[in-house]
Amino acid sequence: MVDLSPHRFTVTTPLYYVNDVPHLGSAYTTLVADTIARFHRLQGQDVLLITGTDEHGQKIQRTAEGKGLDPQTHCDQIVQHFEALWQALNIQYDRFSRTTDPRHGAIVKDFFARVWAQGDIYPARQQGWYCVACEEFKEERELLADGHCPLHPTLKTEWRDEENYFFRLSRYQSALEQLYAERPDFIQPESRRNEVLKFVQQGLQDFSISRVNVSWGFPLPCDVEQTIYVWFDALLGYVTALLEPGEEPSLDRALAQWWPINLHLIGKDILRFHAVYWPAMLLSAGLPLPGAVFGHGFLTKDGHKMSKSLGNTLDPLALVQRYGSDAVRYYFVKEIEFGRDGDFNEVRFVHILNADLANDLGNLLNRTLGMVKKYCQGQAPQATTAEQAPDNPLRILGLALSEKVLTAYHHLAFHQVCEDVFALVRAGNKYIDDRAPWSLFKMGQQAAVEEVLYSVLESLRLAAYLLAPIIPNLSTKIYQQLGFTLDFNDWPSVAQQAPFPQHSQWGQFPLNSHFAPPQPIFSRLELPADADVSP
Ligand code: MSP
Numbered sequence: 040m041v042d043l044s045p046h047r048f049t050v051t052t053p054l055y056y057v058n059d060v061p062h063l064g065s066a067y068t069t070l071v072a073d074t075i076a077r078f079h080r081l082q083g084q085d086v087l088l089i090t091g092t093d094e095h096g097q098k099i100q101r102t103a104e105g106k107g108l109d110p111q112t113h114c115d116q117i118v119q120h121f122e123a124l125w126q127a128l129n130i131q132y133d134r135f136s137r138t139t140d141p142r143h144g145a146i147v148k149d150f151f152a153r154v155w156a157q158g159d160i161y162p163a164r165q166q167g168w169y170c171v172a173c174e175e176f177k178e179e180r181e182l183l184a185d186g187h188c189p190l191h192p193t194l195k196t197e198w199r200d201e202e203n204y205f206f207r208l209s210r211y212q213s214a215l216e217q218l219y220a221e222r223p224d225f226i227q228p229e230s231r232r233n234e235v236l237k238f239v240q241q242g243l244q245d246f247s248i249s250r251v252n253v254s255w256g257f258p259l260p261c262d263v264e265q266t267i268y269v270w271f272d273a274l275l276g277y278v279t280a281l282l283e284p285g286e287e288p289s290l291d292r293a294l295a296q297w298w299p300i301n302l303h304l305i306g307k308d309i310l311r312f313h314a315v316y317w318p319a320m321l322l323s324a325g326l327p328l329p330g331a332v333f334g335h336g337f338l339t340k341d342g343h344k345m346s347k348s349l350g351n352t353l354d355p356l357a358l359v360q361r362y363g364s365d366a367v368r369y370y371f372v373k374e375i376e377f378g379r380d381g382d383f384n385e386v387r388f389v390h391i392l393n394a395d396l397a398n399d400l401g402n403l404l405n406r407t408l409g410m411v412k413k414y415c416q417g418q419a420p421q422a423t424t425a426e427q428a429p430d431n432p433l434r435i436l437g438l439a440l441s442e443k444v445l446t447a448y449h450h451l452a453f454h455q456v457c458e459d460v461f462a463l464v465r466a467g468n469k470y471i472d473d474r475a476p477w478s479l480f481k482m483g484q485q486a487a488v489e490e491v492l493y494s495v496l497e498s499l500r501l502a503a504y505l506l507a508p509i510i511p512n513l514s515t516k517i518y519q520q521l522g523f524t525l526d527f528n529d530w531p532s533v534a535q536q537a538p539f540p541q542h543s544q545w546g547q548f549p550l551n552s553h554f555a556p557p558q559p560i561f562s563r564l565e566l567p568a569d570a571d572v573s574p
Pocket of ligand 1: 093
């Protein structure tokens with residue numbers, strides 16, 4: 040990942056359409072973005088996590104009309120569902136950017152003026168098939184045999200023929216090709232990069248950035264009979280988000296502190312907008328480009344993209360309310376290799392959480408603290424790294440773990456993070472079984488008992504620390520049972536009691552711990568009676 044500045048990190052989720060309440064697909068990007076933001080906060084960086092909503096355009100206008108509401112009232116209602124979900128999922132966002140925020144209008148106007156001054160906007164006729172659900176014109180060759188959009192196979196595309204204003208994308212063909220060549224990390228993962236390269240190689244066409252018959256949008260500065268195309272407006276929502284709360288809006292002020300953004304996280308369906316249109320718009324306005332665009336895969340249900348138009352979505356709020364935020368966060372981060380599609384299955388969900396969080400992690404903590412109470416009179420076992428046998432398997436794994444896991448985080452390989460950390464946790468369980476501290480205790484080998492227990496507790500601490508960006512509440516419970524008072528949702532307490540990089544390394548467990556009475560940290564989950572148990 041490009042580090043534009045070592046001290047600060049800005050990451051965005053897409054600005055979600057408010058045509059409906061959020062579904063699991065939108066929750067997925069946001070919980071991953073939060074994990075990334077937390078990873079950077081853990082390292083002591085200043086972080087800005089931007090999320091928000093995309094509220095203009097025909098799709099929203101029609102949805103509001105369908106409900107008999109004026110569009111703003113409709114948007115205000117839906118936004119509350121997003122905010123409630125982010126709270127339930129324990130998302131620490133810094134900015135919630137709404138494209139109907141009046142300050143956003145000022146930013147769009149400033150930006151439009153720059154692009155206009157470059158001579159990159161001109162009037163022309165637009166003809167083509169339009170998918171309102173995508174808010175995008177589609178090439179005839181992209182459509183299904185029945186003329187429907189492949190991403191919204193239940194919805195008809197609509198023929199459009201109107202005078203619009205165009206953005207001169209074609210002018211940026213070679214600048215974009217140079218960008219992709221010079222910064223191979225700009226588009227991730229590799230498969231998405233190849234997709235974009237192929238698309239750009241075919242030759243870039245100018246695209247229309249205004250609409251005639253859509254009233255729900257900002258008026259086009261050069262022709263107030265038209266409104267600004269929703270995507271031109273929405274991408275700039277990332278910039279508006281950079282304004283301080285209450286700050287007078289201007290493009291220069293918005294860009295002063297946090298620009299350029301380090302990472303845009305998006306789903307693969309909106310790759311072109313972010314990896315082609317957006318950098319071209321920024322080049323036109325003479326602005327530095329973001330660090331990277333990562334296009335992740337789709338969540339599918341029974342092999343189909345979860346989408347509102349297909350009606351196969353899952354209510355993320357219900358899932359969080361039933362199983363808890365850490366459970367939901369852990370499942371998606373561990374189960375789906377970031378960048379690939381992943382299927383959701385509730386039986387598997389429950390199975391994985393019980394196996395990893397309840398059994399491997401939770402039981403290990405519980406049984407170890409139980410033994411500390413019994414065999415060490417509740418005092419911290421004494422066995423610093425230096426006193427551990429060189430062949431102590433936990434020490435060997437633990438010493439190598441930090442570098443491995445931090446590298447995996449930097450590469451956004453979260454499933455790898457979980458795999459590496461749980462290799463240590465499972466080794467902890469095995470080590471206890473192999474060394475049987477209860478027998479060592481009976482034989483009077485107190486030093487050996489303490490070495491075993493110390494190294495297991497240190498494994499648990501290290502695992503909790505490295506997993507804190509993913510399961511902050513559970514990590515907090517583990518740290519607190521080990522005698523710390525910090526909370527992984529409260530960054531000053533983390534900086535004070537578990538500073539980075541020390542705590543990401545093996546050997547930090549304090550020898551003078553006062554343990555809280557052991558308590559189960561994660562209760563086994565039960566499948567609801569109505570769960571779909573088909574494989
Ligand atoms: N409003 C635009 C984004 C503008 S960004 C300046 C938009 N909104 S969306 O609500 O339709 O989609 C938001 C994100 O959710 C996209 O990244 C999309 O890929 C993602 N997902 C929608 N369905 C999804 C799944 N089934 N699985 C994973 N992500 C999915 O596009």
